[in-house]
Amino acid sequence: MSFPEPRENPELVGQSAAEDAMLDAMRSGRLHHGWLLTGPEGIGKATLAFRFARRLLAGLPEPGQGMALPESHLTFRRVAAGTHADLLTIQREWDEKRKRMRGEIVVDDVRKVADFLRLTPAEGGWRVVIVDEAEEMNRNAANALLKLLEEPPPRAILLLVCSAPGRLLPTIRSRCRRLALEPLADADLTDLLARHLPEIAPPERARLVALADGSPGRAARLAAENGVKLAGLVDDLLGALPDMPPGAGQSIADALGPEGFSTFMDLLRARLADAVRGAARGHNSLGSRLATVRPLEAWVDVWQALTQLQSDTERFNMDKRQAVLNGLGLLRGS
Numbered sequence: 455m456s457f458p459e460p461r462e463n464p465e466l467v468g469q470s471a472a473e474d475a476m477l478d479a480m481r482s483g484r485l486h487h488g489w490l491l492t493g494p495e496g497i498g499k500a501t502l503a504f505r506f507a508r509r510l511l512a513g514l515p516e517p518g519q520g521m522a523l524p525e526s527h528l529t530f531r532r533v534a535a536g537t538h539a540d541l542l543t544i545q546r547e548w549d550e551k552r553k554r555m556r557g558e559i560v561v562d563d564v565r566k567v568a569d570f571l572r573l574t575p576a577e578g579g580w581r582v583v584i585v586d587e588a589e590e591m592n593r594n595a596a597n598a599l600l601k602l603l604e605e606p607p608p609r610a611i612l613l614l615v616c617s618a619p620g621r622l623l624p625t626i627r628s629r630c631r632r633l634a635l636e637p638l639a640d641a642d643l644t645d646l647l648a649r650h651l652p653e654i655a656p657p658e659r660a661r662l663v664a665l666a667d668g669s670p671g672r673a674a675r676l677a678a679e680n681g682v683k684l685a686g687l688v689d690d691l692l693g694a695l696p697d698m699p700p701g702a703g704q705s706i707a708d709a710l711g712p713e714g715f716s717t718f719m720d721l722l723r724a725r726l727a728d729a730v731r732g733a734a735r736g737h738n739s740l741g742s743r744l745a746t747v748r749p750l751e752a753w754v755d756v757w758q759a760l761t762q763l764q765s766d767t768e769r770f771n772m773d774k775r776q777a778v779l780n781g782l783g784l785l786r787g788s
Contacts, residue, residue, distance in 0.1 A: 457650050457674045460500035461543070462534040464525050467646060467670070468638040469498050475633055476506050477521055480514050486631040487606040488614070490588075493635035495617045496671020500586055502635065503613040507541055507582040508533050510611065539576035542567060545586040557769050559587070561594040568598070571607050581610045588614040589621040596623050603629040637668020646670050651677055658682050665721070679717040684710075688721045691785070692729065692740060696747050698786055707778040715774040719764040719781065726757050748787065759784050 457463070466473060472491070479485050489506075491499040509521045512529040523530045532538040544563050549556045567583050575581050585591075591599065600623060603612065612630075619627060638646075640663050647659050647670075654662070654677060661682045666673035676682070687706065691698075710718050725740075730753050733741025744753055760781055767777040 488630035490630035496669035564598040
């Protein structure tokens with residue numbers, strides 16, 4: 455089993471405040487034309503966006519109704535299948551030439567939104583656009599979307615799903631109503647993992663909850679990519695610094711392979727950041743030990759360099775094995 459995709463997901467956990475705010479706006483008849491759904495990656499922003507879209511396309515809720523639709527509902531099935539004529543989803547597209555996801559949302563993608571919004575709603579109601587990973591719009595795409603937010607057509611809603619709102623144009627942020635979603639409580643995340651990934655043993659489940667920072671999406675990805683084992687490797691690596699046995703870097707790079715690079719780097723950067731923050735507050739044994747290797751300010755520089763290394767490697771499809779070796783070199787200070 456696994457977590458369903460957002461457009462197919464009938465369940466939203468831990469986000470009742472954001473859901474209630476959208477329901478109140480629906481019931482009041484004063485729906486803002488632009489919504490900015492923010493929060494860490496994988497906590498339910500896209501799930502909420504599709505939940506809102508389904509409810510709006512099926513008709514405004516009657517008194518006492520919530521936002522959820524049953525999976526048997528025709529609108530639910532059509533949205534899940536991507537066949538509803540009044541819903542458009544924009545996201546990074548597959549680059550057939552390079553055989554990977556494109557690194558950004560481009561202006562041609564946003565032009566599809568403009569063309570879509572010029573149409574009369576096929577079913578006489580609303581038209582809804584969901585822009586997933588809105589922070590990945592390049593400058594031209596962002597400017598094109600801004601024009602749509604400045605002069606929105608009637609009965610049209612734009613939902614921007616965004617994990618890094620600081621990367622959006624300030625003028626886009628100012629023209630949207632912002633809802634900040636929160637990480638899930640450990641108990642809620644534990645329950646989700648138990649129901650959707652029952653094959654995971656309780657000790658590993660508890661470790662995934664600790665690593666996921668309240669994000670079901672992150673927990674699912676870590677479960678699929680051997681994240682608990684990689685987290686142990688990160689702890690061993692940082693705990694051994696400044697020492698690193700000869701050939702250890704080669705062994706780690708070989709063990710990860712291209713598939714494990716992103717997860718390993720995510721876990722490494724997160725553990726390093728947590729250690730430095732803890733040391734600065736005086737209550738983190740790993741961070742205190744790292745501070746004996748080099749000043750905390752220098753570890754902040756290492757974290758920034760690791761972040762840039764990962765970003766460049768993924769964006770430009772660079773050699774991931776060499777990137778791991780370079781990253782370990784940054785940790786050693788070589």
